Amino acid sequence: MKTLFKKNGLMPKTKSRYFSCLLPFAFYLLPFVSFSQETQKDSLKTTELKEVTVSSVRAKDKNPITYTNVSKEEIAPRNLGQDVPVLLQYLPSVVSTTDAGNGVGYTYMRVRGSDGSRINVTLNGIPFNDSESQGTFFVNLPDFASSLESVQLQRGVGTSTNGAGAFGASLNMATKSYQEKSYAEISNSYGSFNTRKHTLSFGTGLHNNFEMNGRISNIASDGFIDRATSNMFGYFFNANYVKESTLVKFMAFGGKEKTYQAWYGIEDPEKLRNDRTFNPAGMYFDEFGNMKFYNNETDNYWQNHFQLHWTEKWTEKWISNAALHYTIGKGYFEQYKEDADLTDYNLPDFNGNPISDLVRKRWLDNDFFGATFSLNYKTAKTDLLFGGAANRYLGLHYGEVVWTQNYIPNPNRYYDNYGNKDDVNFYTKASYNVTNKLNLFADLQYRMVFYDATSVKFDDVNDTFRFFNPKAGLNYQLNTKNAFYGYFGIANKESRRDDYENGAVKPERLFDYELGWKYNSKKVKLSANAFYMRYNDQLVMTGALNDVGSPIFTNSGKSYRLGLEVESTIAITNKLILNPNITLSQNQNKDFYFQRDGVVQNLGNTNIAYSPNFIFGNRFTYLPVKGLQLSLLSKFVGEQYMGNIDSENSILDSYFINDFNASYDWQINKGIQSIVFSALVNNIFNVEYESNGYFYTYDDTWSGPTPVTIEGTGYYPQAGINFLFGMSLKF
Template sequence: MKTLSQKSTRHKVRSTKTYLSLSFIFYFLFSFSQEIQKDTTKTTELKEVMVSSVRAKGQNPITHSNVSVKEISPRNLGQDIPVLLQYLPSVVTTTDAGNGVGYTYMRVRGSDGSRINVTLNGVPFNDSESQGTFFVNLPDFASSLESVQLQRGVGTSTNGAGAFGASLNMQTKSFQEKAYAEVSNSVGSFGTRKHTLAFGTGLHNHFEMNARISNIVSEGFIDRASSNMFGYFFNANYITEKSQIKFLAFGGKEKTYQAWYGIEDVDKLENDRTFNPAGMYTDEFGNVQFYDNETDNYWQNHFQLHWTEKWSENWISNAALHYTIGKGYFEQYKEDETLADYDLPDFGGNSISDLVRKRWLDNDFFGTTFSLNYKTLKTDFLFGGAANRYLGKHFGEVIWTQYYVPNANTYYDNFGNKDDINFYTKASYNIINKLNLFTDLQYRMVFYEATSVKFSDVNDTFRFFNPKAGLSYQLNNKNSFYGYFGIANKEPRRDDYENGSVKPERLLDYELGWKYNSKKLKVNANAFYMNYKDQLVLTGALNDVGSPVFTNSGKSYRVGLEVESSIVITKQLILNPNVTVSQNKNQDFYFQRDGILQNLGDTDIAFSPNLILGNRLTFIPINNFQISVLSKFVSEQYMGNIDSEKSKLDAYFVSDLNINYEWKLNKTIKSIVFSGLVNNIFDLEYESNGYFYTYDDTWSGPTPTTIEGTGYYPQAGINFLVGASLNF
């Protein structure tokens, strides 16, 4: 919670008994023993389709990257999901605290998190009003993942807010046939620690359960940018040859010291890179102080119930119910506030006072998703959809003033309610042996009601038709080609209403790709052209609670080339480079400068670098031992849309070193996995994010003068994380 808007097989089982005994220190001494007995029932694993409805399949003409848990786990030492995915094509990440713990964000093709559709097992994760994604509310969620797919561009129809840059589909762990237990601990720079306990019962009489609890703490690279996060995951499965019923409960609680204001003072950026202005005030003696509880506090719990049924060899269905509940606040020290603005009385003639306020979000999100799949050798047809409701309460209270402590003061009390209904059909048909036709039609309805202290009451309805189509051609065993066209529409966010930008957006996405697949070389290359109408682009500025401000830009486009590859140089040496070259432009962009509305012509879209390079070099000298060097280059980018030289964010090139060794032991302790991660091995001083603002100075003379300002988010220099996992 950050802003007001966020306030808003088949498998054979033999009869065996396994006794596990495990002792470890996990804040306290804990030991248990477990007897697991598996019967001789022969069971056939039902292929999971929870996320197949929103994922691209191999033959689909969709630009995407698949990431398995094996690729993530060597670096899963406490940093958040965006940081773990930062080496994928067209991905740029940043963190408030500077070290990848706490609030972390990602952009894909220049589009921020509010424009990246995220689903968890096909269930929407984006906040309904802000449309943002806050992985800080799911600490250590990577430890419960089975696979991830990142679709770039419009992609396939999915549930939740429209995808204007990408879709991130995450699937959690499925059932595990064998019982297991895992204890993981890691420590590192800036007082960072992660402790994880996970276990599973194994499949027994068609039932299986697995669970995880985690705690992550860090002081952060930035001053006082501390994090203390607790996360949990529980999964219960009932499995037969034709059915799977899955219940999931997961979530977390976080307390983070605010670090989302960056540094505006260039001198401090150069000489005091860890400076954090959050909570700063001047006491009665003129001394600069920092409020010690300028924190963000939020908890969120997710509940999902999935039923998958295989009706015949051709028909399979999935239905899900979900419920998410979240509540929290951020606390702020405010200097010299007018008491009347908070519905508070004067004190002895004093109408101005320092005070401490809390801004709350209390929300519920619930609904259903469903899909029905018919599949033959030549045809793959799917009908699906979702109906979801969001109920959000926004309110604020003053808990202290310098003169008195108020009694139950609520100075604003608003709401935001949203209904989101969509239906889609997807069809994949082999026209001839090598040519496949893909179509995808979605109809989406959005009903939004809201009140606020900043805008008039809202009661808007949006109806969107989002068609998509493409062709895939398999030239031979190694080469295939695809073409794709998709249309996406997207409604404004709550903050956009506050900023006066209330037009829905429209995107036409064209993709043309080539895939090459041989034993030693894999290449995925695609050209894209994304043509926008009324795109909400980041202005670079922040609002009064540190959230980015957007504005409708009229016409704009993104055009580029992405190449992702895997090169097996030898059995021990593997190279995985990727590159994105792009141009991102507003067309005929209007801006008021020096009191005059001017047409600036074509300008660069904010936070859209023209060149992004990624690479992973992996060396495997012996079995179970892996050394990887991961590198990322991001070219210079503008933090605003007016091509001001002051708004430039410098290019940066960072590299990380990752070492992973698995020591296999015996039947009781199966293995110990040692992991090490050195981030930013060349100790580069760089900023991965910032903001840019302008305002007209009307006091300096008869003609207004446009003043420009910037802020930056420094990232940590060289730092490390080391960990060990015991697997039972």
């Protein structure tokens, strides 16, 4: 939530809160649910309806799109409390990092060097990215992985989807649909840093065309970093009505989190060497000069999502999907500010002294709602899809001072701002089989964005953007084992609220070229693709952070990413499987300008920040006996620059980590269906590494007549060897 809190103004609005009372009341029905294992006698032909809610934003087999699918079965063995970006870190071109150092709390991912604000994320086809910051905060959906059916990661521009433009990737997540058989499951895990997860899930099974399923979860951890605690509650509830040609789903899910801030990293090189868990958040000095830490330097936020999907199969050729959604969220982070100027907070001085320690809260109060739709026409040769969405975001940003050193202030708001955003898009996708071997693909999207905002950091904004995003490609099936594809797509993207505050307001444009080969045999599946992503005015991270620990971006002018991705599944034997992937890339700013020593200089071509040229991942799986799975997971991330000026001081060292995962499914089928035992040993070789950091510069004008550019860095250490153990009872 941290990037959402900015000094932005206020527009009065009436807010409807009655949806909040729909929190997971249905879980109280659990003791009354009948868990009969009896299946329906009349088979309902609704299997294909399950995936329609996400088919409009997902790539299909014959589409010339670079993507990787992940099933719930692949996620389950490692789902012991760590968040979605960490669970997906072994996918091609993915780099994950965490604030607390152990994968719990605030976690992030980058794909092809693009951060989370440039990765389009949808939940059942509904946008998840925050409308203003465009970031994705999985901490607001604790244990969401336990409710996932499948995930598709599209790299590059991909297909048209709802929400902000994809400038590095699209992450399409589908939650569990209805289950024909009833079930119940209790899962508990515990591990290093007092990390624990408790999950209860259930499903009634399909009875008289109705089914309900749900989950409640609690995750807590002390974190690897000092005081980087987290305590999170999450829930998911799904009610389904199913008929032969109809599927109606109502979903309510969300969570509440409280995390101690750990987003400042370590700036002191000596502490990085000798005290890797040091956390400067909340630090202050008392009147005797003793270092102390404020015990409530925390982030507090709750968020509830409501979705209603209606899927209808009208004929053998026509299927439609329509959805309504509403997301409501509210929260704040609390900070201790030492030697603050009271006049900055509209507060009176104390006996003539305007300087005081104080505690402030910075709030975000937002609503996001809208509708999506799609209509699919499909024959043996033609797959035609029409779709679109209309969404509105209403955000309030305000700050309060709740304590000062010398007096308790009356409740006051020292800033009061707003940000409202409307997003409308329409798209048409067509896939046509010219022959049995050749498939043509076209995708046209028109998107309109209307942004209205106020802030003390920028003049009032009332901007309108109109983007046309075409994509086209072809897929050629050479024979039963080999297929080739080519793709070209254009994406446009508006600036974020933070970018307005930092003066980087030019919209971006991306031209994405992809050329791929897929090989599929009985023992080997392989896909390789070359990509060239050419940008105009790409917003690249400078390496610096703002006052709440969020990355600062700047328009870089011309830039590009050129690379090769290879991923494969190799069945050495029936019991031994390899899943390696590799990314080789070059990521360059062209003619990058930078002010050094008081003079603006053209540095020529420089490396784009946070874009390693070499990434390798692998999963080595051994299945010695039925029910037992042993996996060794490896990840190498090459050296990367944390800034765009190729400074040696900004280099983030490469690292190579390995995790060991074991899972045993003990089938009982007597009252208890099975007991699943899981173990995860992270960083088994106890490597000391930093997966993220920051780099900043400033001109020192005090040392002489000529300004001298000073450089500084900070790092986010990750945990050494650590453990998680879990047990699940399935009924």
